[in-house]
Amino acid sequence: MTDDSQVRDIGHNETRCEDCALFSLCFAQELSTEERDLLNRVLKRQQPLDRNEHLYHGGQPMKSITVVRSGSVKAYQLSHEGDEIVSGFYLPGEIIGLDALASERHPGFAVALEDSRTCEIPLVDFVRMLKGSPRLNQVMLTLLSEEMAETRELLLVVGRLDARTRVALFLLSMSKRLACRRQDPDQFRLTMDRRDIANYLGLTIETVSRTLSAMQRAKIIEVRGKLVRVLDRSALREQAAQHLQPESRRASAG
Amino acid sequence: MTDDSQVRDIGHNETRCEDCALFSLCFAQELSTEERDLLNRVLKRQQPLDRNEHLYHGGQPMKSITVVRSGSVKAYQLSHEGDEIVSGFYLPGEIIGLDALASERHPGFAVALEDSRTCEIPLVDFVRMLKGSPRLNQVMLTLLSEEMAETRELLLVVGRLDARTRVALFLLSMSKRLACRRQDPDQFRLTMDRRDIANYLGLTIETVSRTLSAMQRAKIIEVRGKLVRVLDRSALREQAAQHLQPESRRASAG
DNA sequence: CGGTACCTTGAGGTTACTCAAATCCAGTGG
DNA sequence: CCACTGGATTTGAGTAACCTCAAGGTACCG
Numbered sequence: 001m002t003d004d005s006q007v008r009d010i011g012h013n014e015t016r017c018e019d020c021a022l023f024s025l026c027f028a029q030e031l032s033t034e035e036r037d038l039l040n041r042v043l044k045r046q047q048p049l050d051r052n053e054h055l056y057h058g059g060q061p062m063k064s065i066t067v068v069r070s071g072s073v074k075a076y077q078l079s080h081e082g083d084e085i086v087s088g089f090y091l092p093g094e095i096i097g098l099d100a101l102a103s104e105r106h107p108g109f110a111v112a113l114e115d116s117r118t119c120e121i122p123l124v125d126f127v128r129m130l131k132g133s134p135r136l137n138q139v140m141l142t143l144l145s146e147e148m149a150e151t152r153e154l155l156l157v158v159g160r161l162d163a164r165t166r167v168a169l170f171l172l173s174m175s176k177r178l179a180c181r182r183q184d185p186d187q188f189r190l191t192m193d194r195r196d197i198a199n200y201l202g203l204t205i206e207t208v209s210r211t212l213s214a215m216q217r218a219k220i221i222e223v224r225g226k227l228v229r230v231l232d233r234s235a236l237r238e239q240a241a242q243h244l245q246p247e248s249r250r251a252s253a254g
Numbered sequence: 255m256t257d258d259s260q261v262r263d264i265g266h267n268e269t270r271c272e273d274c275a276l277f278s279l280c281f282a283q284e285l286s287t288e289e290r291d292l293l294n295r296v297l298k299r300q301q302p303l304d305r306n307e308h309l310y311h312g313g314q315p316m317k318s319i320t321v322v323r324s325g326s327v328k329a330y331q332l333s334h335e336g337d338e339i340v341s342g343f344y345l346p347g348e349i350i351g352l353d354a355l356a357s358e359r360h361p362g363f364a365v366a367l368e369d370s371r372t373c374e375i376p377l378v379d380f381v382r383m384l385k386g387s388p389r390l391n392q393v394m395l396t397l398l399s400e401e402m403a404e405t406r407e408l409l410l411v412v413g414r415l416d417a418r419t420r421v422a423l424f425l426l427s428m429s430k431r432l433a434c435r436r437q438d439p440d441q442f443r444l445t446m447d448r449r450d451i452a453n454y455l456g457l458t459i460e461t462v463s464r465t466l467s468a469m470q471r472a473k474i475i476e477v478r479g480k481l482v483r484v485l486d487r488s489a490l491r492e493q494a495a496q497h498l499q500p501e502s503r504r505a506s507a508g
Numbered sequence: 509c510g511g512t513a514c515c516t517t518g519a520g521g522t523t524a525c526t527c528a529a530a531t532c533c534a535g536t537g538g
Numbered sequence: 539c540c541a542c543t544g545g546a547t548t549t550g551a552g553t554a555a556c557c558t559c560a561a562g563g564t565a566c567c568g
Contacts, residue, residue, distance in 0.1 A: 077406065081495075085414075087406070099402065107406075148353065151405055152331065152341070152361075158413030159456035160339075163556070194515065202413035204557060209516055225515075225565070241335075417524065448547065461524055463548055479533070479547080 042125040045069070046117045055096060055110040055118070062100040064120040068092050071116020072191040076199075077108040086200040088150075089113070089192060091174075093181045098147055101140065113191045158202040166201040167211045168239035171221065175230060186230040193226075215239070296379040299323070300371045309350060309364040309372070316354040318374040322346050325370020326445040330453075331362040340454040342404075343367070343446060345428075347435045352401055355394065367445045412456040420455045421465045422494035425475065429484060440484040447480075469493070 046069060049055065055066060058078060073090040075097070087108060090096050096118075100106040104123065130140070158166070179185035190197070198208045215221045220236050222229040230236060300323060303309065309320060312332060327344040329351070341362060344350050350372075354360045358377065384394070412420070433439035444451070452462045469475045474490050476483040484490060 085409075087409075102402075148402060148405070151402075151409065155339075155341075155405065155409050155412060158409060160412075193513095205515080206517085206558085207556060210556095213516070447545095458525060459547080460526085460549085464524090467548070 039121070039129070042121055044120045044122075047120055049112040049116045049118065051112055051114050051116075053112050055112065056106045058106055058108050060106050062097065062104045062106055062123055064122050065126050066096045067119045068094055068096060069117040069119050072113045073110050073116065074113050074192060074196060075108055075110050084199065086196050087154075089174075089196075089200070091177050091181065094177075095143060098140075098143060113196075163201075163203055163207050163211050164214070164239050165241075166203065167197075167208060167215070168236055170197065170201060171228065171230070172236060172240055186233070188228055190226045190228060293375070293383070296375055298374045298376075301374055303366040303370045303372065305366055305368050305370075307366050309366065310360045312360055312363050314360050316351065316358045316360055316377055318376050319380050320350045321373045322348055322350060323371040323373050326367045327364050327370065328367050328446060328450060329362055329364050338453065340450050341408075343428075343450075343454070345431050345435065348431075349397060352394075352397060367450075417455075417457055417461050417465050418468070418493050419495075420457065421451075421462060421469070422490055424451065424455060425482065425484070426490060426494055440487070442482055444480045444482060 044064075049071070055073060056062070068090050070092055072092070073096055074086060075088045075090065077085045077087055079085055090110075096110055097106055097108075099108070161169070174188065174190070175185040178188050192200075194205045194208050198205045201208065203211075212221070212223045215236075216223050218235070220230075220232045220239065222231055298318075303325070309327060310317070322344050324346055326346070327350055328340060329342045329344065331339045331341055333339055344364075350364055351360055353362070415423070428442065428444070429439040432442050446454075448459045448462050452459045455462065457465075466475070466477045469490075470477050472489070474484075474486045474493065476485055
């Protein structure tokens with residue numbers, strides 16, 4: 001089916017600048033030549049990170065705006081009891097840790113899930129640019145509110161949906177985000193382990209595993225360890241669209 | 255125990271300006287006399303709202319910054335399937351709908367849970383003030399990031415905690431917020447119905463009801479309809495501090 | 509080739525959901 | 539002032555979903 005060298009490459013592609021979330025910012029938009037020059041000067045490309053190396057820790061001041069260039073990153077918070085709460089995954093082309101923008105201090109942690117590289121813009125430079133560019137301000141506000149919307153979405157997913165639906169939504173989200181960056185949406189590698197997926201979705205490892213197996217038995221997907229192949233996308237969408245768990249059914253009194 | 259006129263008043267107190275979230279903004283801070291005058295001129299006090307009357311609908315442009323003066327308000331979103339998702343409750347002194355600030359368009363709905371009054375600052379005036387006052391900008395950023403933090407907290411609560419813990423946290427949150435506004439934290443009225451509480455917490459009506467009853471049997475609280483009295487606050491805290499449901503226990507690999 | 513960590517699978521228990529019925533309560537009209 | 543009524547809340551019994559505990563399998567690394 002899939003030869004080994006191919007398999008090894010899945011999920012390891014380099015992001016092209018055109019696919020980076022900051023691209024619209026860097027090139028496509030109404031930045032002046034000087035602004036663009038400044039940006040290129042301050043941009044540090046391809047900072048390498050080892051697997052399990054932290055990008056930042058909770059409480060630390062925010063040092064830079066960071067985009068994943070290759071590899072992948074996990075964001076998590078610590079609960080009051082010290083438990084890890086996985087709050088998101090970042091794929092190549094995505095910006096990490098925007099929730100620190102307001103306070104310029106990271107509320108949570110970020111760690112590389114595999115050997116990764118990033119592009120960074122030092123925060124001081126970035127803030128200077130912010131002050132001079134209304135356009136840049138707007139891009140950032142948009143990115144922030146998108147992240148807020150995503151958190152709201154996760155709220156819905158984690159709290160109210162059954163396991164099948166949560167896992168289906170997770171797979172579709174991954175697939176869609178990869179497609180945005182021009183990767184194959186029907187065959188990809190989950191770079192996080194089952195524990196992280198389970199934590200992110202508010203389930204146990206075993207439930208995630210069983211759910212994936214069930215979907216495989218139903219010929220909706222094919223799973224081999226971290227490798228996933230989508231066999232029947234419409235069936236997967238069906239799993240995702242259905243099955244609210246508790247009520248939340250009736251409308252507000254009118 | 256409690257005579258009727260007293261009971262009727264619980265939860266119906268008027269907020270004093272000193273207890274309003276905008277007070278620091280209005281009076282205590284470094285606003286110039288002119289700024290303060292402007293604010294007082296544009297402030298519309300005591301807009302009355304009937305029970306079940308909407309303050310705004312999803313998708314509508316944001317018209318004003320609104321503070322609850324008396325009564326209470328429920329915020330909710332609609333899921334893709336059209337289900338109501340309760341995202342928060344606003345008590346006297348609290349600001350409604352800040353999540354619309356970025357886009358100046360409301361992502362969700364807000365409806366009065368009882369006859370209520372508000373204070374409003376028209377958005378155009380507010381935006382004008384924002385432009386002139388870095389101090390005001392900072393206050394708003396802080397309020398926004400607080401709301402983001404609260405959403406994150408809710409994410410934790412809704413997805414990962416058992417019913418007892420969720421309900422206990424909900425009661426403590428209400429109690430604390432009332433105390434902030436100088437109301438009795440040990441005896442208050444829940445202005446939303448069980449359906450709204452259940453929806454907010456990601457549970458069913460029956461589970462909420464049973465949980466409250468169980469807490470009453472355990473002499474932790476006393477419940478009569480919407481009226482709640484906290485009998486044993488430390489026991490309530492204990493219910494809230496415990497019992498993560500699924501695993502989310504191990505730390506990230508090092 | 510052995511070890512370790514990750515993943516899968518099975519059996520059993522617990523929690524919270526579903527369905528159904530009884531009770532409570534506020535608001536209404538006599 | 540009181541009986542009535544519809545909605546809200548509580549309570550009960552049964553069930554489904556998911557968690558827990560435990561064992562076995564697989565893949566990766568030295």
